[in-house]
Amino acid sequence: MQTFNRVILASMCAVLIVACTGWQPGSSQADTMTPQVNAAIVKFKATDPSLERFFKDAYGYAVYPSVGKGGFWIGGAYGDGEVYEQGRLIGVTSITLVTIGPQIGGQAYSEIIFFRDKQALDTFTAGNFTFNAQVSAVAATAGAAANADYSSGVAVFTLVQGGLMAEATIGGQKFSFTPLK
Secondary structure (H helix, E strand, O other), X not given: OHHHHHHHHHHHHHHHHHHHHOOOOOOOOXXXXXHXXXXXXXXXXXXXXXXXXXXXXXXXXXXXXXXXXXXXXXXXXXXXXXXXXXXXXXXXXXXXXXXXXEEEEEEEEEEEEEEOOHHHHHHHHOOOOOOOOOOOEEEOOOOHXXXXXXXXXXXXXXXXXXXXXXXXXXXXXXEEEEEOO
């Protein structure tokens, strides 16, 4: 029962952080990016101009403008985003993360996943996408993307918005995708 209470507490922390960011997913009928996604992309490019090559060369990408993360021994994270194929909005997505291990705090960050080719994007949109052990996120800092490359068809970049999180955890990100109708 104690473990269940911790899971509930961690989930509530993650939801509270996400709620404080005020971001809502874009309309499923929209053909353009929401202002939140556009602002996240602008901030990523301003922080690291070398990311431009990924936007130019990637077959597609998923942008999560704000992911809220929180935890105390058991943690969680959640964020909504949009998915683009060759620059065209094709659907909305969400990211969920559950972690177990020593951790405390809360944090908000943005995340972009670039898909090198159609096969990588199709794997994501089919709901078969998971991060394997070789995939890790690169913190977007000036010049960080210059030497970054794809791993298993994806490249992941994160940009901390605020908060502080200390952790040594294990866990996995789960993604959902809903195509535009």
